Amino acid sequence: QKEVEQDPGPLSVPEGAIVSLNCTYSNSAFQYFMWYRQYSRKGPELLMYTYSSGNKEDGRFTAQVDKSSKYISLFIRDSQPSDSATYLCAMSPLSGSARQLTFGSGTQLTVLP
Amino acid sequence: DTAVSQTPKYLVTQMGNDKSIKCEQNLGHDTMYWYKQDSKKFLKIMFSYNNKELIINETVPNRFSPKSPDKAHLNLHINSLELGDSAVYFCASSQASGGQQTQYFGPGTRLLVL
Numbered sequence: 495q496k497e498v499e500q501d502p503g504p505l506s507v508p509e510g511a512i513v514s515l516n517c518t519y520s521n522s523a524f525q526y527f528m529w530y531r532q533y534s535r536k537g538p539e540l541l542m543y544t545y546s547s548g549n550k551e552d553g554r555f556t557a558q559v560d561k562s563s564k565y566i567s568l569f570i571r572d573s574q575p576s577d578s579a580t581y582l583c584a585m586s587p588l589s590g591s592a593r594q595l596t597f598g599s600g601t602q603l604t605v606l607p
Numbered sequence: 608d609t610a611v612s613q614t615p616k617y618l619v620t621q622m623g624n625d626k627s628i629k630c631e632q633n634l635g636h637d638t639m640y641w642y643k644q645d646s647k648k649f650l651k652i653m654f655s656y657n658n659k660e661l662i663i664n665e666t667v668p669n670r671f672s673p674k675s676p677d678k679a680h681l682n683l684h685i686n687s688l689e690l691g692d693s694a695v696y697f698c699a700s701s702q703a704s705g706g707q708q709t710q711y712f713g714p715g716t717r718l719l720v721l
Contacts, residue, residue, distance in 0.1 A: 502647070537611070538650070538712045539712065540709050540710070540711075594655070595710065596652075597649070599647060599648060599649045
């Protein structure tokens with residue numbers, strides 16, 4: 495079993511829909527949780543960052559972390575065709591001189607105009 | 608200005624060859640990484656250097672050898688290339704001290720071994 499599980503999709507939604515992306519994990523040492531967005535043939539870019547449990551909102555994006563269930567989510571409101579990309583969850587434990595990230599396998603999202 | 612750059616962007620080569628990929632960051636970060644992304648988009652860390660010192664060395668065949676001549680550069684040399692080495696290789700950098708330690712990724716090097 496992988497440390498981080500993510501439904502690979504593909505997920506296809508109409509423009510304006512609310513999108514829910516999820517990851518589960520098994521390592522209770524993970525404290526930092528991130529969502530990266532990767533457009534086709536590009537490198538991943540950080541979208542959201544959360545420390546420990548709770549919610550964080552940034553514009554149309556909301557990240558949720560439930561450490562008791564070892565479950566994280568990314569919600570996208572009013573989805574746009576420009577949101578079409580692969581979304582990767584990533585997480586890491588505390589400490590270390592370099593934050594070693596463990597990634598999910600990514601969910602491919604297509605928002606249809 | 609490109610924050611993290613990699614060369615080459617594409618690399619097509621024969622099995623058994625030796626090749627190098629170069630990475631440079633102009634963000635002033637002290638930590639750099641190499642990741643491998645397979646055809647299913649799974650991104651896995653290979654190596655990390657902090658201030659030119661190797662600090663993460665995952666289970667990677669010793670045909671892969673990273674080299675960091677200075678904090679702004681991290682190169683990856685691959686000996687005796689195999690078909691299974693075909694993937695996209697991403698370089699990333701971050702600042703290790705404090706804050707989010709956000710990792711910034713390069714555009715990737717697409718390696719195809721024939």
